[in-house]
Amino acid sequence: MSITIRVLQANHGDSILVAHVGPKGVFNVLIDGGTGSTFRYGPRERYAGALCQTLDNLKEKNQCIDLAVLTHIDDDHIEGLIRAFEAPGYLTEMVKSIWFNSSQLITTNFDIEEIPENNIYLKSDSPETTISQGKELDALLSEIACQRGPLILAGQVHVMGPFKFTILSPDKSGLEKLLHKWPAETESGETSSHTNDYSLSLGEIWKDDPFRRDASPYNGSSIAFIMEADEKRMLFLGDAHDEVIVQSLRDLGFSEKNKLEVELVKISHHGSERNTSVEFLSIINAQRYVISTNGSKHGLPNKRTIARILASGAGKIVFNYSDIIHRLLLKHEVQQFGNRLEAIREEIGL
Secondary structure, eight states: OEEEEEEOOOTTSOOEEEEEEETTEEEEEEEOOOSGGGTEESGGGOEEOHHHHHHHHHHHTTOOBSEEEEOOSOHHHHHHHHHHHHSTTSHHHHBOEEEEOOHHHHHHHTTOOOOGGGOOEEOOSSTTOOGGGSEEHHHHHHHTTOEEOOOOOTTOEEEETTEEEEEEEOOHHHHHTTOSOOOOOOOOSSOOOOOOOTTSOHHHHHHSOOOOOOOOHHHHTOOEEEEEETTEEEEEOTTOOHHHHHHHHHHTTOOSSSOEEEEEEEOGGGGOTTSOOHHHHHTEEEEEEEEOOOSOSTTOSOHHHHHHHHHHOSOEEEESSGGGHHHHSOHHHHHHHGGGEEEOOSOEEO
């Protein structure tokens, strides 16, 4: 039996395939789909992106996506999956079950009137058809008999195939903040980087490192979980809020004296300093800390996050884009810490 994790090159987003090979065959879990160009890109989307290539590879092996998880509504997590549903022969034929806290699920749970502006529409093949006239994702999932998960909330435990999922986020208050019309977000082909903090030395950061929490309600709605199989644990955090993850872990009995031991943790929100606190790192012990981003947006990953991880233990920090590594450390820091940062080549095997 084996577990492999592919952290796809999803631009500034997330798209991760976790595969379990066991006596009953292969069980594939796809967590998010990255930006739209993670599926296809270029003029008229003529080129296959990392997600499209991965799905093509699964089709060649006659495999499917046993579970797809759309962690939250941000375009850099969901848009690639939406395009894979729109493309004939891909997710409409490949996905068996899905977790997605859609607006319809949320409003039904809180017993309020549906907010139709929040429904997700798929583009039609007809050039005369507007997006709003296209098919709703919820309707498509019912049409293709895709098994729908319940509303996913912290505290739940689910077993899917060989995997046990312990849900850490979102909490109820995080979803309540989505009970309004969601703003439109458009993906730009060129994303400008905000000012980064790479000129700071690790010593400067460790000397003065205040923690300011992420205030985004959309990140706060992100699905995050502990994933277990074959006595191995992984932690996938989406863009979840740090304080919600910390509280959930403490509720499960983990602490500074009883740390959660994991093979890897997918760090929240592409390494943002506002989503990974010293407190969180003090109650986990990971062999690998995975950061997914090409560094093209919002100055992520923040060096403050890298500094906190380096100070917390001996685990490796791994990236799905290698060129980020050379930007993060100053010349005098490379000798001491350079071997702690590495790029993912193909996949991570457990």
